[in-house]
Structures are given as structure tokens and as C-alpha cells.
Amino acid sequence: MPRSLTNEQRIFLVKQWWISGNTRVVNEAFQAEFPDTKIPTRQTIYQLAKTFDETGSVEDAPRSGRPRTVRTEENMERVSETFLLNPQTSKKRASIDLGISRRSLGRLMQDLNLKLYKPRLLQALNEDDPDRRTKFCEWVLDSFEEDPTVLDRILWTDEAIFKVNGRANRRNCVYWSDTNPHLVIEQELNVPQVVVWGGIWSNGVVEPYLFEGNVTSQKYFQMLKDNIIPQLEEHSSFQTMIWQQDGAPPHYGQIVRDYLDDTFLHWIGRRGTIEWPPRSPDLTPCDFSLWGILKDRVYAQNPCYTNHLKSLIEQEFISINDDIELCQKICRSVADRCQMCINTEGKQFEHLR
Incomplete structure (x- = not known):
């Protein structure tokens, strides 16, 4: 029976049927009463009269099968309880257990404001690391309060490995799936x-230096003395520049530390005039931003041999150097990161951002 008929029209049809018992007469009366509605078929009139005889109602009998909507209070509670008890349940598993299609389950989860969150990799800390991190961050913020230009004067440095068959930064590669796809990158x-x-x-950024083989204290010292420092000395702000490096073994060599002591009034590093807290990649722009940007851009161009890789690296350094606003934004963001580090008492904070 057509569900387009209103209850008023159905009642009218039943009345006319019992008055005349003739479908032609019923249709003529129906057309006069409801001129804008399509005339019902003979079968519709018969079925409507039969339904009224059997049920005393002109309304359709409830349909069998799954309800038209699953967004009921009961199902909302079932879904909420399922993910409350086991937040790591996949949508596929929950769909099977609850007897709700994945599409409908998705709607219910949206109504409940359930969202998918990814775990993040964090640098493990040693027992005394939080105190060291807090001390460094307090120095940054105190110095920034006294001199708002201090973050503009720090040169943040680091080394990274680029490979010919490298992949884009895995932190930027997201795979949405209802179950673990066991994805493998060969x-x-x-x-x-x-x-x-x-x-x-x-x-901006300083012209990159490409090492041949492993980095040693001697190679690092020669790079500073013959390549990097001569570049920096040409800059008008060199006298007030603050050098930063982490505590990697090549950086800690006595020859390197002596050279930095002679070159800079202040430098940040292991046994520097300002102590760098170990295991703190979340506080240095090279680690939390620069390398990620560079590797994404370089690997997106599929370097196929070493010289091609080197050329792309140098090219992308030039590209970033042309975006001074980006460099300033990255370096000045250290203040916010230091505040977050202090708020977490020197512990990891990136997962809270």
C-alpha cells in the first residue's frame, strides 16, 4: 500500500468504499476531494479495506526486520559502554559485538563525540632529566623576559641522516583503519x-654542511673552523649570537668546547656556558621542525642517487632560507614549548599540545 497516502485520505477511501462498494465511484469521490493527489489503484482500495476489517485501523502494520533507525537511547548507551570498557576496540569488532552496521555505528560514535586518537612517540627521560629540562626552560623564559630578542639570537644546530631511499617523515604518514593493517614499508x-x-x-638557515663518513670531534671542529664560523662572522649579529648544540659525542670533544669558548660569549651545550638538557628534542627547532620539513620535501622528490640527494638537500635549505617569517615563527615557538615543559615539571609535553 502506498505510504504517500495520509491518514485523512485513507479514512476517506474506507468510508467511500463502505458507502458504494465500487472502486470507480470511490475514485471519482477521491478525485473531487483531493484533486492534487494521484488516484489510488483498485488494489490499494481493496488492501486498505481489508486492513481496516482485520485491525480496525487504516495505519500500516509495523514492518518486520531491522528498525529504520538505530540511533536510540538504548544503542547510545550500549556503544558508550563498549568503548568506555575497552577504548582500543576496533569499529569492526564493536559492530559485530553490538549487531550494528559500521555505518550506523559511526553515526552513533559521532553523536557521542567519540574520536580516534593516535599514540605519539616520546623521548624517554632519565630520572634527573626533568630537573635539567626545567632549569634550562626557566633560563630561556627569564632571559626572554629581560631581553625579548634572545630567541632571535640563538642559532640552533644539529645533524641528521638523509638516505637515498628515504621515506617521508613517518609522523606525517597516517593510515586510518578499523583494524591494524600491519603495514610494512620495506x-x-x-x-x-x-x-x-x-x-x-x-x-634564516645556515648553509648545510655534508659530512663524508662518520662524524668525529675532529671533523666537527674542522667544519666549524673552516666553514660555518667564517660564514657567521659576516653577519652583523654575530657578536651577540648564542650557539646551541646537543650533547652528542662529536660535540663534546675538548677541541670543540675550547673553540666554542673562544668564539662565543655564550653557547648552549654539554658543558657549555649554558647547560643543554639531554634527551630534549622537543625543545630544539631542528628536531621538532626543521628536519621534518626538509625530509618531507626532499623525499617527496624521490632522490635516486647520492649526488641527487645532496642537490635536493641544498636546494630545500635555500627554499627555507627564503621564508624568514617561517624561521622566526619556528624559533620563537621555543618560548611556548619551554612554558609547557615547566607546566609538566620537566616531563614530556608534546602529546599534550
């Missing part, structure tokens, strides 16, 4: 790679 061993030194500050 990685060749012993492929050509380049160790890149880089530096960033509010005036």
Missing part, C-alpha cells in the same frame, strides 16, 4: 646516506 640495508649538519635561527 627498507633496504646499507643504502647510500648523507650526514647533514644544519642550523636555524630567526634570520
Whole structure:
């Protein structure tokens, strides 16, 4: 029976049927009463009269099968309880257990404001690391309060490895799935790679230095003395620049520390005039921003041999150097990160951002 008929029209049809018992007469009366509605078929009139005889109502009998909507209070409570008891349940598993299609389950989860969250990798800390991190962050914020230009004067430096068959930053590669896809990215061993030194500050990035082989204190010292420092000395802000490096073994060599003591009034690092807290990649722009940007851009161009890789690295450094506003934003964001680090008593904070 057509569900387009209103209850008023159905009652009218039943009355006319019992008065005349003739479908032609019923249709003529119906057309006169409801001129804008399609005339019902003979079968519809018969079925409507039969339904009224059997049920005393002109309304359709309830349909069998699954209800038209599953967004009921009962199902909302069932879904909420399921994910409250086991937040790691996949949508597929929950759909089977609850007897609700995944599409309908998705709507219910949306109504409940349930969202998918990814775990994040965090640098493990040693027992005394939080105190060291807090001390450094307090120095940054106190210095920033006294001199708002201090973050513009720090040159943040680091090394990173780029490989010919490298992949884009995995932190930017997201795979949405209702279950673990067990995704595997095949990685060749012993492929050509380049160790890149880089530096960033509010005036841009420093021209990269590409090491040949492993980095040692002697190689690092020669790089500083013959390549990097001569570049920096040409800058008008060199006299007030603050050098930063982490505590990697090549940086800690006595020859390196003596050279930095002679070159800079203040430098941040292991046994520097300002102590760098170990295991703190979340506080240095190279780690939390620069390398990620560079690797995404370089690997997106599929370097196929070492010289091609080197050329792309140098090209992307130039590209970033043209975006001074980006460099300033990255370096000045250290203040906010230091405040978050202090708020968490020196513990990891990136997962809270």
C-alpha cells in the first residue's frame, strides 16, 4: 500500500468504499476531494479495506526486520559502554559485538563525540632529566623576559641522516583503519646516506654542511673552523649570537668546547656556558621542525642517487632560507614549548599540545 497516502485520505477511501462498494465511484469521490493527489489503484482500495476489517485501523502494520533507525537511547548507551570498557576496540569488532552496521555505528560514535586518537612517540627521560629540562626552560623564559630578542639570537644546530631511499617523515604518514593493517614499508640495508649538519635561527638557515663518513670531534671542529664560523662572522649579529648544540659525542670533544669558548660569549651545550638538557628534542627547532620539513620535501622528490640527494638537500635549505617569517615563527615557538615543559615539571609535553 502506498505510504504517500495520509491518514485523512485513507479514512476517506474506507468510508467511500463502505458507502458504494465500487472502486470507480470511490475514485471519482477521491478525485473531487483531493484533486492534487494521484488516484489510488483498485488494489490499494481493496488492501486498505481489508486492513481496516482485520485491525480496525487504516495505519500500516509495523514492518518486520531491522528498525529504520538505530540511533536510540538504548544503542547510545550500549556503544558508550563498549568503548568506555575497552577504548582500543576496533569499529569492526564493536559492530559485530553490538549487531550494528559500521555505518550506523559511526553515526552513533559521532553523536557521542567519540574520536580516534593516535599514540605519539616520546623521548624517554632519565630520572634527573626533568630537573635539567626545567632549569634550562626557566633560563630561556627569564632571559626572554629581560631581553625579548634572545630567541632571535640563538642559532640552533644539529645533524641528521638523509638516505637515498628515504621515506617521508613517518609522523606525517597516517593510515586510518578499523583494524591494524600491519603495514610494512620495506627498507633496504646499507643504502647510500648523507650526514647533514644544519642550523636555524630567526634570520634564516645556515648553509648545510655534508659530512663524508662518520662524524668525529675532529671533523666537527674542522667544519666549524673552516666553514660555518667564517660564514657567521659576516653577519652583523654575530657578536651577540648564542650557539646551541646537543650533547652528542662529536660535540663534546675538548677541541670543540675550547673553540666554542673562544668564539662565543655564550653557547648552549654539554658543558657549555649554558647547560643543554639531554634527551630534549622537543625543545630544539631542528628536531621538532626543521628536519621534518626538509625530509618531507626532499623525499617527496624521490632522490635516486647520492649526488641527487645532496642537490635536493641544498636546494630545500635555500627554499627555507627564503621564508624568514617561517624561521622566526619556528624559533620563537621555543618560548611556548619551554612554558609547557615547566607546566609538566620537566616531563614530556608534546602529546599534550
